[in-house]
Amino acid sequence: MDLELLLSLHREGRLFVNPKRIRLLECIRAQGSISQGAKAASISYKSAWDAVREMNELAGQPVVESEAGGKGGGGARLTPYGERLLKVYSLLARIERMAVDALQDEAASLDSLLAVVARFGLQTSARNQFFARVEGMDPSDLSRKVRLRLDGGALLYADITEQSCRRLGLAPGKEVLALIKAPWVAVETAPADDTRNRLAGAIVEVASGEQFNEITLRLDQGHEIHALRPAQEPLPAPGSRAFACFAPDQVILATLG
Incomplete structure (x- = not known):
């Protein structure tokens, strides 16, 4: 049985991050702008901008910092908090993967x-x-x-x-x-x-x-x-x-x- 993992984090009942948003953050970091990051993540610029705005709002501090205007819609970069968010999400995904592997291994102890x-x-x-x-x-x-x-x-x-x-x-x-x-x-x-x-x-x-x-x-x-x-x-x-x-x-x- 091949189970698919879709790790999502919510705050105040609203979506904070999920695999799609994490992919967007990775693309923004690589491309240096929200517009180019959106293109690399295969989503619209409006969807990317809305996702960034909501993540910044829910985090209580910037996840992405952007500069308006300029070629390609301006530059953008992940803040130190945004970088930590990517690392923590990666760690959580690894732990979740271990849990699923344990579920499918009858010899594995699930008591600890x-x-x-x-x-x-x-x-x-x-x-x-x-x-x-x-x-x-x-x-x-x-x-x-x-x-x-x-x-x-x-x-x-x-x-x-x-x-x-x-x-x-x-x-x-x-x-x-x-x-x-x-x-x-x-x-x-x-x-x-x-x-x-x-x-x-x-x-x-x-x-x-x-x-x-x-x-x-x-x-x-x-x-x-x-x-x-x-x-x-x-x-x-x-x-x-x-x-x-x-x-x-x-x-x-x-x-x-």
């Missing part, structure tokens, strides 16, 4: 904006990304041991400085995204008892390289985690049981504020 953004809009160099909630925080010198509960029930630990905890607004119940880079993950069959983060699962894929091997585990809770290990380390057999192990200080947390 962070989960949707993480799945459809966030690109990082960390192969492993897990949506989680803060379950508790224990003081430890200048940092805190943050307990995270993943979807499916697995428990994860992260060492986060006090300053970062405050900046991220971490508290029990807070939604976070936990990031772990693949080279930080060890794959072990019998991890030490004091290993803080050890997630049990089964080897589902092994890719061999000249210098590194990439190992993929499917955790018992259904998540997949990737490990990048030196080629000289022994390779586990696909289907075998193993643990993904990593230190709490190698867990990076992200939030939406």
Whole structure:
């Protein structure tokens, strides 16, 4: 199903901007005049002028500034507010697109904006990304041991400085995204008892390289985690049981504020 997005903003029950008006603003910026912008946007000069007048009125400040007279009906330019309006509209359209993508993906969680953004809009160099909630925080010198509960029930630990905890607004119940880079993950069959983060699962894929091997585990809770290990380390057999192990200080947390 291909859904069409038509994002519109209204104020006082009147249309402020929609795709047609945003297109007009882009053309005015490119052409330097309302008349030439109207032509590029394939609308009449009167319609363009009326749209600009209404946007300026509803915004309470100029969106477009124009100079009367001259060749082609005078010059015009977007104000700083108009430039910001284009950028904000673009951001809103991207968020709306992510929401529609989430609607059509039955595997996507719709319980959290962070989960949707993480799945459809966030690109990082960390192969492993897990949506989680803060379950508790224990003081430890200048940092805190943050307990995270993943979807499916697995428990994860992260060492986060006090300053970062405050900046991220971490508290029990807070939604976070936990990031772990693949080279930080060890794959072990019998991890030490004091290993803080050890997630049990089964080897589902092994890719061999000249210098590194990439190992993929499917955790018992259904998540997949990737490990990048030196080629000289022994390779586990696909289907075998193993643990993904990593230190709490190698867990990076992200939030939406």
